[in-house]
Amino acid sequence: MSEPILHIHETADQTLVALADFFIETAKQSIIDNGRFSVSLSGGSSPKKLYELLATPEYSSRIDWDKVDFFFGDERNVPADHPDNNALMVRKALFDPLRIPAENIFAVDTSLPPDEAAQRYAETIQNRYQAEHVRFDLILLGLGDNSHTASLFPHTPVLHDQSVSVKAVFLEDQNVYRITMTAPLINLGHRLAFLVYGKGKAEAVEAVLNGPEDIENHPAQLIRAAEGEVHWFLDEPAASALSQ
Numbered sequence: 690m691s692e693p694i695l696h697i698h699e700t701a702d703q704t705l706v707a708l709a710d711f712f713i714e715t716a717k718q719s720i721i722d723n724g725r726f727s728v729s730l731s732g733g734s735s736p737k738k739l740y741e742l743l744a745t746p747e748y749s750s751r752i753d754w755d756k757v758d759f760f761f762g763d764e765r766n767v768p769a770d771h772p773d774n775n776a777l778m779v780r781k782a783l784f785d786p787l788r789i790p791a792e793n794i795f796a797v798d799t800s801l802p803p804d805e806a807a808q809r810y811a812e813t814i815q816n817r818y819q820a821e822h823v824r825f826d827l828i829l830l831g832l833g834d835n836s837h838t839a840s841l842f843p844h845t846p847v848l849h850d851q852s853v854s855v856k857a858v859f860l861e862d863q864n865v866y867r868i869t870m871t872a873p874l875i876n877l878g879h880r881l882a883f884l885v886y887g888k889g890k891a892e893a894v895e896a897v898l899n900g901p902e903d904i905e906n907h908p909a910q911l912i913r914a915a916e917g918e919v920h921w922f923l924d925e926p927a928a929s930a931l932s933q
């Protein structure tokens with residue numbers, strides 16, 4: 690298992706540019722190697738600016754977006770037109786501006802009950818890869834200030850799920866469901882890339898990267914690429930608690 694690779698930049702904007710470049714270079718290489726690029730997107734508040742940046746002419750002109758397949762590492766259990774829906778956020782920031790063909794977008798069907806939505810999405814991923822091994826070229830991830838990533842939240846049963854799959858997670862404190870890829874599925878990715886910025890995430894970054902193993906409280910510690918690489922794109926405030 691390889692060590693995490695840190696990319697620390699002074700500001701959040703510089704961090705976003707570095708990750709946008711990394712996204713494009715990974716996509717280009719995957720298209721050269723395999724003819725297509727498969728990426729799993731993160732949701733939440735941090736990545737919206739990244740998607741908006743990728744939609745600008747400077748980035749959008751650098752790859753053939755028709756050769757990109759988009760998946761989601763997690764989704765809120767809300768209707769497709771709800772403001773909290775991750776796919777809606779990406780649609781507005783990236784898919785619509787770039788006119789991504791509908792057949793390249795693999796979103797979670799949140800009109801189904803959560804367990805069924807999760808199972809259907811796991812099947813969607815399996816079917817997409819057919820006989821091939823399920824391995825995304827790139828998986829984008831965020832980090833909550835409570836050390837969750839995707840929807841792997843502290844003290845939830847999915848943290849112990851060993852299947853390469855997608856599961857529904859009930860968050861008791863919020864009384865909501867989310868749908869998430871399991872850690873074993875995420876860990877199969879060729880490249881995993883966390884995007885974390887802001888001082889509010891500094892303690893979580895330190896705990897996940899350098900703290901004692903404590904999966905229940907710091908679920909992002911589960912993310913260890915089986916054979917690939919794990920990259921962390923951090924701004925200086927988010928990296929400020931890192932021990933040497």
Ligand SMILES: O=C1O[C@H](COP(=O)(O)O)[C@@H](O)[C@H](O)[C@H]1O
Pocket residue numbers: 730731732733734735736762763829830831832833834837838839840
């Ligand atoms: O990987 C992810 O992380 C976030 C936490 O990110 P934040 O920017 O909202 O703090 C998570 O909630 C999101 O759904 C997920 O894809």
